[in-house]
Amino acid sequence: MPELPEVETIKESLKAKILFKKVKEADILCEKLIKYPEKPDFIKNIKDKKIKNLQRKGKFLILKLSHNYNLVVHLGMTGQLLYFNSHQSFDKHTHVLFNFEDSSQLQYNDVRKFGALWLVSDGWLRFVPGLSELGPEPLKKEFSLEYFQKALNKKSIIKYLLLNQKNLAGLGNIYVDEILFRAEIHPRRPSSELSDLEREKLYYTILEVLGEAIKARGTSVVNYMDGNSQKGEFQRHLKVYKRLGNPCYNCETPVERIVLAGRGTYFCPKCQH
DNA sequence: AGCTGTACCTGCAGGC
DNA sequence: TGCCTGCAGGTACAGC
Numbered sequence: 001m002p003e004l005p006e007v008e009t010i011k012e013s014l015k016a017k018i019l020f021k022k023v024k025e026a027d028i029l030c031e032k033l034i035k036y037p038e039k040p041d042f043i044k045n046i047k048d049k050k051i052k053n054l055q056r057k058g059k060f061l062i063l064k065l066s067h068n069y070n071l072v073v074h075l076g077m078t079g080q081l082l083y084f085n086s087h088q089s090f091d092k093h094t095h096v097l098f099n100f101e102d103s104s105q106l107q108y109n110d111v112r113k114f115g116a117l118w119l120v121s122d123g124w125l126r127f128v129p130g131l132s133e134l135g136p137e138p139l140k141k142e143f144s145l146e147y148f149q150k151a152l153n154k155k156s157i158i159k160y161l162l163l164n165q166k167n168l169a170g171l172g173n174i175y176v177d178e179i180l181f182r183a184e185i186h187p188r189r190p191s192s193e194l195s196d197l198e199r200e201k202l203y204y205t206i207l208e209v210l211g212e213a214i215k216a217r218g219t220s221v222v223n224y225m226d227g228n229s230q231k232g233e234f235q236r237h238l239k240v241y242k243r244l245g246n247p248c249y250n251c252e253t254p255v256e257r258i259v260l261a262g263r264g265t266y267f268c269p270k271c272q273h
Numbered sequence: 274a275g276c277t278g279t280a281c282c283t284g285c286a287g288g289c
Numbered sequence: 290t291g292c293c294t295g296c297a298g299g300t301a302c303a304g305c
Contacts (some may be wrong), residue, residue, distance in 0.1 A: 002298060032282095059299080071297070076299050078283085093283085114299055156275065165300090172298055222285090222297065231276045242297095262278070264296070 002059055002075040004138070004170025005213035006224050006232065010081055011056045013227035014106070017083045021100040022050045027152075030095035033110065036118045036127075043117055045069065046098075058134045058169030068122045072131065076114030082107045083227045111223065134169040138206055143168060148203045152191040158202075159187035160261045171206070173263045174219055174241045179209045181240045186272040187258070187265050212237065240266040 002010070026046045028039050037045070049065040056062070061081070063071040066173075073081065082088075084105045091222070096108035096117065108117065118128050126132040136142040151167050152158075161167055163174045171179070180187050183205040185198060194202065218224055218232030221242065225231050240248075243255040249270040258265050 006298075074299080076282095077297070080297090106303090111284070112297085112299090154274090160276070174298060180275095219298080220280070224298070259277095261276075263299095 001223060002058075002079065002218075003172035003175050004059065004210060005175070005216075005225075005234065006218035007061055007075065007170070008054050008214050009218045009226045009232065010075075011054050011061055014081060014083060015054045017104070017227060018051050019054065020051060021102065021104065022048060024048075024099045024101045025227060027097040027099070029097070030096070030113065032113060033055065033095050033108070033115055033117055034119075035121060036223060042119050046071065057131065057137070058165055058204060059172070060128075060131055060134075062125075070118075070120055070122065070125055072118040072120065072125070072128050073108070074130075075118045076110060076112065076116065078112045078223055079108065079110040079115035080223070080225060081227055082109060082225070082229055098143070106130060107226075113126050128148050130165060133166050135167045136169065138168050138170060138210055139167075145200065145213050147216045148206075149196075149199050152199055152202075153195055154191060156191050157260065158185060158189045158191045158194070159263075161191045162206075163261055163263070170210075173265075174221070175209055175213065177241045177266050178239060179205050181267060181272060182209060184273060187260055187267050188199065189273075198225070246257070 001102055023046050026043050028034055031039050034042050049069055051063055052066060053064040057073060061073045065071060087105050090107055093109045093111050094107050095110055098106040100225040136147060159176055162171050183202045186201060213234045216232055216234035219234040220231035221235055240255050242265060244257045245254050248255055248271055251270045253268055255266055256269050
């Protein structure tokens with residue numbers, strides 16, 4: 001489900017609800033999702049911890065807890081973090097419960113169970129797979145046009161490069177397709193062959209699409225919702241994603257689908273070169 | 274080094 | 290209704 005705009009929206013929606021709350025107890029219904037530590041230690045260590053801040057790094061959500069602990073959450077494809085004012089009924093897809101002192105509750109739901117949770121102290125954050133290898137945040141200064149132009153010099157198919165979290169953090173399948181459409185670049189182009197103009201256009205398109213998607217509170221295609229169970233709006237603005245066979249909004253040519261990097265890839269064969 | 278295929282899971286839509 | 294196939298926002302890993 002969740003790419004940068006979705007995780008950002010979840011983070012902000014939860015911040016308003018759970019900041020400074022104290023975890024009374026956690027309940028783990030599916031151990032598979034807890035990557036570290038083992039269930040008994042996870043439950044023991046999160047008890048009585050206070051949520052001091054919420055951060056997003058790429059597609060990771062990090063809850064900063066008291067005593068220098070961190071609850072790191074990756075939502076995989078279908079993970080949800082849902083907040084409720086009181087203990088709520090749940091179903092077979094609810095795998096972890098966080099109960100707060102004031103009897104409000106945070107539920108981790110995940111149909112496909114590709115998500116992951118870690119509870120680690122500050123010094124151990126770097127052992128969370130993928131977290132310390134993340135490239136720059138696209139909406140921060142660290143993601144400069146200069147940096148991006150250099151990154152594109154790698155000999156790599158452009159879609160593959162944009163999906164790789166080591167190059168920049170937070171893009172996923174939907175936004176990469178949408179960005180490449182708007183930048184009029186074919187997803188199979190070798191990145192090193194992009195002209196200076198194309199590189200610049202791509203750079204600003206990344207900022208533009210992510211900005212718009214955050215403003216729209218994310219994209220709800222299947223089951224994405226924020227911490228308050230609210231859907232996003234950006235699905236209304238998608239130009240190519242999941243539009244196989246439908247006419248391109250620019251030129252009416254039917255949108256095509258190929259498989260790249262193992263992912264369904266949608267593009268306009270006429271507009272994107 | 275980069276890329277493909279596969280694995281991990283479950284549900285849903287579409288074809289017959 | 291049921292069965293089958295393909296597809297789905299993620300990442301990791303073996304192997305070419």
